Amino acid sequence: MKMFNYILICFLLLSCQNKEQKRVKNSINNSIQQSESNDIVKxxxxxxxxxxxxxxxxxxxxxxxxxxxxxxxxxxxxxxxxxxxxxxxxxxxxxxxxxxxxxxxxxxxxxxxxxxxxxxxxxxxxxxxxxxxxxxxxxxxxxxxxxxxxxxxxxx
Structure with a gap:
Protein backbone atom coordinates (compact mmCIF):
# COMPACT_ATOMS: atom_id res chain seq x y z
CA MET A 1 0.00 0.00 0.00
CA LYS A 2 2.85 2.37 0.79
CA MET A 3 4.29 1.63 -2.58
CA PHE A 4 0.98 2.43 -4.26
CA ASN A 5 0.74 5.78 -2.41
CA TYR A 6 4.33 6.57 -3.32
CA ILE A 7 3.69 5.86 -7.02
CA LEU A 8 0.46 7.85 -6.92
CA ILE A 9 2.19 10.87 -5.36
CA CYS A 10 5.02 10.69 -7.92
CA PHE A 11 2.51 10.43 -10.74
CA LEU A 12 0.59 13.48 -9.47
CA LEU A 13 3.75 15.53 -9.07
CA LEU A 14 4.97 14.68 -12.55
CA SER A 15 1.62 15.41 -14.14
CA CYS A 16 1.36 18.78 -12.34
CA GLN A 17 4.89 19.70 -13.38
CA ASN A 18 4.07 18.86 -17.01
CA LYS A 19 1.03 21.17 -16.94
CA GLU A 20 3.16 23.93 -15.44
CA GLN A 21 5.78 23.48 -18.18
CA LYS A 22 3.06 23.69 -20.84
CA ARG A 23 1.64 26.81 -19.21
CA VAL A 24 5.09 28.45 -19.11
CA LYS A 25 5.79 27.41 -22.70
CA ASN A 26 2.45 28.85 -23.88
CA SER A 27 3.14 32.05 -21.97
CA ILE A 28 6.57 32.37 -23.61
CA ASN A 29 5.11 31.72 -27.07
CA ASN A 30 2.42 34.36 -26.51
CA SER A 31 5.06 36.88 -25.39
CA ILE A 32 7.15 36.20 -28.50
CA GLN A 33 4.13 36.62 -30.79
CA GLN A 34 3.19 39.87 -29.02
CA SER A 35 6.74 41.16 -29.38
CA GLU A 36 6.88 40.29 -33.08
CA SER A 37 3.57 42.05 -33.76
CA ASN A 38 4.85 45.16 -31.94
CA ASP A 39 7.97 45.21 -34.13
CA ILE A 40 5.95 45.45 -37.35
CA VAL A 41 5.67 49.26 -37.23
CA LYS A 42 9.05 50.99 -37.08
Missing amino acids: DTTIVYDIDNVSAEGVEATVRYVNKKIKESTINIYGETGQATITYLFSSDLINVTEKVFEYKTDLKKVSSDKDMKIKTEVSYNIDLEGRLIGVSGKERIDIFKEFKEVVPFEIN
Whole structure:
Protein backbone atom coordinates (compact mmCIF):
# COMPACT_ATOMS: atom_id res chain seq x y z
CA MET A 1 0.00 0.00 0.00
CA LYS A 2 2.85 2.37 0.79
CA MET A 3 4.29 1.63 -2.58
CA PHE A 4 0.98 2.43 -4.26
CA ASN A 5 0.74 5.78 -2.41
CA TYR A 6 4.33 6.57 -3.32
CA ILE A 7 3.69 5.86 -7.02
CA LEU A 8 0.46 7.85 -6.92
CA ILE A 9 2.19 10.87 -5.36
CA CYS A 10 5.02 10.69 -7.92
CA PHE A 11 2.51 10.43 -10.74
CA LEU A 12 0.59 13.48 -9.47
CA LEU A 13 3.75 15.53 -9.07
CA LEU A 14 4.97 14.68 -12.55
CA SER A 15 1.62 15.41 -14.14
CA CYS A 16 1.36 18.78 -12.34
CA GLN A 17 4.89 19.70 -13.38
CA ASN A 18 4.07 18.86 -17.01
CA LYS A 19 1.03 21.17 -16.94
CA GLU A 20 3.16 23.93 -15.44
CA GLN A 21 5.78 23.48 -18.18
CA LYS A 22 3.06 23.69 -20.84
CA ARG A 23 1.64 26.81 -19.21
CA VAL A 24 5.09 28.45 -19.11
CA LYS A 25 5.79 27.41 -22.70
CA ASN A 26 2.45 28.85 -23.88
CA SER A 27 3.14 32.05 -21.97
CA ILE A 28 6.57 32.37 -23.61
CA ASN A 29 5.11 31.72 -27.07
CA ASN A 30 2.42 34.36 -26.51
CA SER A 31 5.06 36.88 -25.39
CA ILE A 32 7.15 36.20 -28.50
CA GLN A 33 4.13 36.62 -30.79
CA GLN A 34 3.19 39.87 -29.02
CA SER A 35 6.74 41.16 -29.38
CA GLU A 36 6.88 40.29 -33.08
CA SER A 37 3.57 42.05 -33.76
CA ASN A 38 4.85 45.16 -31.94
CA ASP A 39 7.97 45.21 -34.13
CA ILE A 40 5.95 45.45 -37.35
CA VAL A 41 5.67 49.26 -37.23
CA LYS A 42 9.05 50.99 -37.08
CA ASP A 43 8.97 54.69 -36.28
CA THR A 44 12.13 56.77 -36.81
CA THR A 45 12.75 60.50 -36.35
CA ILE A 46 15.73 62.25 -37.98
CA VAL A 47 16.70 65.94 -37.85
CA TYR A 48 18.21 67.51 -40.98
CA ASP A 49 19.81 70.94 -41.54
CA ILE A 50 18.73 72.64 -44.76
CA ASP A 51 21.23 75.12 -46.19
CA ASN A 52 20.80 78.18 -48.43
CA VAL A 53 17.41 79.23 -47.05
CA SER A 54 18.13 81.44 -44.03
CA ALA A 55 21.35 82.75 -42.51
CA GLU A 56 20.01 81.99 -39.02
CA GLY A 57 19.30 78.36 -39.89
CA VAL A 58 16.69 75.89 -41.05
CA GLU A 59 16.01 72.60 -39.32
CA ALA A 60 13.69 69.81 -40.51
CA THR A 61 12.50 67.16 -38.07
CA VAL A 62 11.30 64.22 -40.17
CA ARG A 63 9.29 61.23 -38.99
CA TYR A 64 9.47 57.98 -40.93
CA VAL A 65 7.09 55.03 -40.46
CA ASN A 66 8.22 51.69 -41.87
CA LYS A 67 11.12 53.54 -43.55
CA LYS A 68 8.83 55.92 -45.51
CA ILE A 69 8.43 59.63 -44.83
CA LYS A 70 5.16 60.51 -43.09
CA GLU A 71 5.62 63.96 -41.59
CA SER A 72 8.08 66.81 -41.33
CA THR A 73 8.19 69.97 -39.24
CA ILE A 74 10.55 72.61 -40.59
CA ASN A 75 11.67 75.56 -38.47
CA ILE A 76 13.07 78.55 -40.34
CA TYR A 77 14.80 81.04 -38.07
CA GLY A 78 15.17 84.67 -39.11
CA GLU A 79 16.31 87.98 -37.71
CA THR A 80 12.80 89.44 -37.32
CA GLY A 81 10.83 86.23 -36.81
CA GLN A 82 10.55 82.59 -37.66
CA ALA A 83 8.34 80.24 -39.62
CA THR A 84 7.13 76.70 -39.08
CA ILE A 85 6.19 74.55 -42.05
CA THR A 86 4.52 71.18 -41.52
CA TYR A 87 4.40 68.61 -44.34
CA LEU A 88 2.01 65.67 -43.95
CA PHE A 89 2.73 63.08 -46.62
CA SER A 90 0.19 60.76 -48.24
CA SER A 91 0.69 58.48 -51.22
CA ASP A 92 0.48 61.18 -53.91
CA LEU A 93 0.20 64.58 -52.21
CA ILE A 94 1.51 66.61 -49.32
CA ASN A 95 -0.67 68.70 -47.03
CA VAL A 96 1.28 71.83 -46.07
CA THR A 97 0.63 74.17 -43.14
CA GLU A 98 2.74 77.30 -42.71
CA LYS A 99 2.84 79.60 -39.71
CA VAL A 100 4.90 82.79 -39.78
CA PHE A 101 5.77 84.40 -36.45
CA GLU A 102 7.12 87.88 -35.75
CA TYR A 103 9.29 88.67 -32.75
CA LYS A 104 7.70 91.25 -30.43
CA THR A 105 11.14 92.36 -29.32
CA ASP A 106 14.75 92.33 -30.47
CA LEU A 107 16.03 88.88 -31.49
CA LYS A 108 18.57 88.81 -28.66
CA LYS A 109 15.78 89.34 -26.09
CA VAL A 110 13.51 86.53 -27.36
CA SER A 111 13.36 83.85 -24.68
CA SER A 112 10.04 82.04 -25.21
CA ASP A 113 6.97 81.69 -27.42
CA LYS A 114 5.43 84.62 -25.51
CA ASP A 115 7.91 86.89 -27.28
CA MET A 116 6.36 86.04 -30.68
CA LYS A 117 3.02 86.59 -32.40
CA ILE A 118 1.49 84.86 -35.43
CA LYS A 119 1.73 87.03 -38.52
CA THR A 120 0.20 84.63 -41.07
CA GLU A 121 -1.06 81.07 -41.29
CA VAL A 122 -1.83 79.28 -44.54
CA SER A 123 -2.62 75.71 -45.64
CA TYR A 124 -2.44 74.17 -49.09
CA ASN A 125 -1.51 70.97 -50.94
CA ILE A 126 1.41 70.17 -53.21
CA ASP A 127 2.31 67.08 -55.20
CA LEU A 128 5.44 65.03 -54.56
CA GLU A 129 7.39 67.29 -56.95
CA GLY A 130 6.40 70.43 -55.04
CA ARG A 131 3.83 71.72 -57.55
CA LEU A 132 0.91 73.60 -56.01
CA ILE A 133 -2.47 71.84 -56.18
CA GLY A 134 -5.40 74.26 -56.22
CA VAL A 135 -5.07 77.84 -55.03
CA SER A 136 -3.39 78.81 -51.77
CA GLY A 137 -4.81 82.36 -51.76
CA LYS A 138 -1.82 83.88 -49.96
CA GLU A 139 1.91 84.01 -50.34
CA ARG A 140 3.63 80.80 -49.40
CA ILE A 141 7.13 79.86 -48.37
CA ASP A 142 8.40 77.60 -51.13
CA ILE A 143 11.44 75.69 -49.87
CA PHE A 144 10.32 72.25 -51.04
CA LYS A 145 13.13 72.03 -53.63
CA GLU A 146 15.76 72.61 -50.94
CA PHE A 147 13.93 70.21 -48.60
CA LYS A 148 13.83 67.46 -51.22
CA GLU A 149 17.57 67.85 -51.99
CA VAL A 150 18.47 67.10 -48.35
CA VAL A 151 15.71 64.84 -47.02
CA PRO A 152 15.24 61.31 -48.40
CA PHE A 153 11.64 60.13 -48.74
CA GLU A 154 12.69 56.57 -47.82
CA ILE A 155 15.42 55.38 -45.48
CA ASN A 156 17.23 52.05 -45.22
